[in-house]
Amino acid sequence: MKKFCIDPGHGGNSIGASYKGRKEQDDCLRLSLAVKEILLTQKDVEVMLSREDDTNPSLEDRAREANAWGADYFISVHRNAFAPNKAQGVEAWVFSKVVVGGITFSQAEEIVNDLCAAAGFVNRGVKLGAPSYTDYAVNRLTNMSSCLLEVGFIDSDSDNAIFDAYFADIALSIAKSLLKNVGLEYIPPVIVGDVDGDGKVTAADARLILRASVGLEEIDLETGDIDGDGKITSSDARAALRISTGLEE
Ligand SMILES: [Zn+2]
Numbered sequence: 091m092k093k094f095c096i097d098p099g100h101g102g103n104s105i106g107a108s109y110k111g112r113k114e115q116d117d118c119l120r121l122s123l124a125v126k127e128i129l130l131t132q133k134d135v136e137v138m139l140s141r142e143d144d145t146n147p148s149l150e151d152r153a154r155e156a157n158a159w160g161a162d163y164f165i166s167v168h169r170n171a172f173a174p175n176k177a178q179g180v181e182a183w184v185f186s187k188v189v190v191g192g193i194t195f196s197q198a199e200e201i202v203n204d205l206c207a208a209a210g211f212v213n214r215g216v217k218l219g220a221p222s223y224t225d226y227a228v229n230r231l232t233n234m235s236s237c238l239l240e241v242g243f244i245d246s247d248s249d250n251a252i253f254d255a256y257f258a259d260i261a262l263s264i265a266k267s268l269l270k271n272v273g274l275e276y277i278p279p280v281i282v283g284d285v286d287g288d289g290k291v292t293a294a295d296a297r298l299i300l301r302a303s304v305g306l307e308e309i310d311l312e313t314g315d316i317d318g319d320g321k322i323t324s325s326d327a328r329a330a331l332r333i334s335t336g337l338e339e
Contacts, residue, residue, distance in 0.1 A: 092272040093136045094129060095161035097228055098122035099168035099238075102146030107171030109245040114169045115144070117253065121241060122167045124261035125268070131279040132269065153231035162272050163197070164236035165264075166228045169244040169253075178246040179212030180205055183238040185229040186219035198237035201267040208263035209256040211242055211249065235271070239264070283316050283330045285309050291333040300327035 098118040100106035106114025119141070126137045138159055140152040147155075156164045170181070182198040189195060198216045206213040216237070220226045226238045241260065242249030253260065266276040283291035285298045299314050301307040302322045314322045316329040332338035 091134050091136055092163075092269075092274060093138070093159065093161045094268055094272075095138045095140065095156035095159065095164045095232075096122045096125055097140040097152050097156075097164065097166040099166055100146065101141050101144055104146045107169060107244045109171070109174065109250075112244055112250065114171070114244050117169050117241070117244065118167045119144070121257070121261060121264075124257070125167075125265050128262055128265035129268065132274065132277060134274070135269070149227035150231060153228055157231075157233045161232075161234050163268060164228065164232045164234055165201070165268065166226070166236070166238040168238060168240050169242060170240035171243060171245045174245045175247055176245075177243050178249045179214040180242055181214035181240050182216045183220060183226055183229065183240075184216060184218060185236070186225050188218060190218070194235040194237070197235055197267075197271040198239075200270060201237065201239060201264060204267045205239075205241070205260060205263045208259050209252050211252055214240075280312060282313055283333050285313050285330075287313075291330055293331060293334050296327045296330035296334060299330050300324060303327060 100115035100118060104115065106118070108114065122139055126139060129135050129137045138161065140155060141147055180202055182202045184194050184198050195216055202213060202216060205211060229236050229238060242253055244250065269276050278289065281289065281291065283295055285295045298307055298309055299322060302309040302314055303324050303326065309322065311322065314326055316326045329338060
C-alpha cells in the first residue's frame with residue numbers, strides 16, 4: 091500500500107495569492123481533490139488530504155498528520171504570484187538539504203517536467219529551500235519525500251488559461267507522476283462501453299459492440315456487456331449509442 095498526502099495550500103482565512111477575483115486557496119483545493127480522485131482509481135493506493143474544505147490547518151498540523159499517518163510522499167499544491175503578467179510557469183520547491191539529483195529532487199523534477207509536457211506550462215525547474223527564507227515548513231517538518239508545487243502563476247492570464255483549459259490533464263499528470271515516484275504505474279480505469287479504449291463511449295464503440303454481437307468482432311466482455319447479462323448483444327450496442335449521446339449514464 092502506498093500512501094500519498096496531498097496538501098492543498100492555504101484555506102479558510104488564508105486565501106493565498108489572488109488575482110481578478112480568483113483565489114489561490116480555491117485552485118489548490120480543486121486540483122488536489124481531482125488528483126485524489128484519480129489516485130483512488132488505482133490499486134494499492136491511499137490518499138489523505140490535509141484539508142478537504144475551506145479550512146486552514148496550521149503548517150505544523152499538516153506536516154504532523156502526514157508524519158503520523160506514515161505517508162510515502164507529501165505534495166503541497168500552490169499557485170505562484172509575482173506581478174500581473176510578469177512571470178509564468180511551474181516550479182517545485184524541495185527541502186534545502188536535499189541532494190540535487192538525489193531521490194527527492196528527482197521526484198519533484200519528474201512532477202514538474204511531466205506537468206509542463208502535459209499542459210504546456212513554462213518549466214521553471216526544481217529549487218532548494220524557499221524564495222525568501224530557508225525552507226517551506228511543509229518540506230522542513232515532513233519526514234518523507236516531499237515537494238511544494240507551484241502550478242503556474244495565478245496573476246498570469248496565460249497560466250490561468252492553461253490551468254482552466256487543461257485542468258483534467260494537469261490533475262492526471264500529477265497523479266501519474268506521484269505513482270511513478272513510488273514505483274507504481276498508472277492504469278486507466280475500465281469504462282464499461284469503451285470498447286476501443288479511448289477513454290470515452292462513442293458511436294464507434296456502439297458499432298464495435300454491434301459487430302461483436304453478430305460474431306464479426308472479438309471484444310472484451312467486461313467492457314462490451316453493458317447490460318450485464320453475460321453476453322454481447324444488440325441491446326448492448328443500443329445502450330452504448332445512448333451513452334454516447336448522453337441519453338444514458
Ligand atoms: Zn501558496
